[in-house]
Amino acid sequence: MARKRVPIDLPGVDDLFSSQGERDGSVLAGVAEIPLRLIDPFPGHPFQVRDDEEMGRLAESVAESGVLVPLTVRRAGAERYELVSGHRRKRAAELAGLESVPCIIRAMGDDEAVIAMVDSNLQRETILPSERAFAYSMRLEAMRHQGRRTDLTSAQVAQKSSGRWSRDILAEELGVSKDKVQRFIRLTHLVPGLLALVDEGRMKMLPAVETSHLSQEEQGWLLDAIGAQAATPSHAQAVKMKRYSKEGSLTSSLVRSIMEEEKPNQIEQFKIPKKSIARFFRPSATRDEIESRIVRALELLEQAEARRDRQGGA
Numbered sequence: 001m002a003r004k005r006v007p008i009d010l011p012g013v014d015d016l017f018s019s020q021g022e023r024d025g026s027v028l029a030g031v032a033e034i035p036l037r038l039i040d041p042f043p044g045h046p047f048q049v050r051d052d053e054e055m056g057r058l059a060e061s062v063a064e065s066g067v068l069v070p071l072t073v074r075r076a077g078a079e080r081y082e083l084v085s086g087h088r089r090k091r092a093a094e095l096a097g098l099e100s101v102p103c104i105i106r107a108m109g110d111d112e113a114v115i116a117m118v119d120s121n122l123q124r125e126t127i128l129p130s131e132r133a134f135a136y137s138m139r140l141e142a143m144r145h146q147g148r149r150t151d152l153t154s155a156q157v158a159q160k161s162s163g164r165w166s167r168d169i170l171a172e173e174l175g176v177s178k179d180k181v182q183r184f185i186r187l188t189h190l191v192p193g194l195l196a197l198v199d200e201g202r203m204k205m206l207p208a209v210e211t212s213h214l215s216q217e218e219q220g221w222l223l224d225a226i227g228a229q230a231a232t233p234s235h236a237q238a239v240k241m242k243r244y245s246k247e248g249s250l251t252s253s254l255v256r257s258i259m260e261e262e263k264p265n266q267i268e269q270f271k272i273p274k275k276s277i278a279r280f281f282r283p284s285a286t287r288d289e290i291e292s293r294i295v296r297a298l299e300l301l302e303q304a305e306a307r308r309d310r311q312g313g314a
Helices: 021-028 052-065 085-093 110-121 129-145 165-175 178-190 192-199 205-211 215-228 235-247 251-259 272-279 287-313
Strands: 033-035 071-075 081-085 100-105
Touching: 033 205, 052 085, 081 085, 081 110, 085 100, 100 215, 110 129, 129 178, 129 192, 165 178, 192 215, 192 272, 205 235, 215 235, 215 251, 235 251, 272 287
Parallel strands: 071 100
Antiparallel strands: 033 100, 071 081
16 A cells, blocks of 8 residues: 655755744735845844855755745835845845845834844854854844843943843843853954954964953054964963053063963874883873883983994994
């Protein structure tokens, strides 16, 4: 007996880059077809729209099936619209050669639009540290305009909302810890060159946060030193520079001096498989004992070779 086939509706690629709110809105609200030339990007949009492999797949899906999930826009003057969410879908539509896209037109104030824009984009799978930093910062500013105190840099002055700290409310809404939010916001104080190093993964979060407290001139000195040393600062070096900066004694030469200090993780390591030397040591031997014994053995070997050379030349 043949099995009965049950049709399964799988989401298209376009559905994967939208929020449930947008999908619900496409049903509940009217959808208008708007020419792409009339849609402007969101001012200060912190998320990059990259023409990468993923965008190529999305463009192929749009070319084949159209934009399945409408973009969300708001009016921006006579016959102009501001894109709130759907920047990637808009770009995919452009690459697919479409002239217009389906849009949901919503009446939103500036702050409401910022929050909607940030929240829809934070669902992306891959987000650069700089994108997250400016997105968090924009959302905080919008919340402040809406009457909430969002000073995450000082726990002592943060105000309460409904008996809870506002920073805790923000972190809860974003689904992350308040410390993580605070660290990302600090990244917005980095000069572009240093922020790029964070995005590239060459500079770690903790030293980047400490470095963000330096002035722009001091950060410029650090960029020069990084170029000369071909290395970014460790957390300890960043803390040291921050301390000197706070004291008003940080100079370009001092930055170079600090960066020239050897970092523990930059000391060249030579590794020997443990099984290759295990027979020379008792099982309980510590790492230091093993290292000391190996160095002593090499010293004795060096002495023996020196004696043999002297005897051979006699």
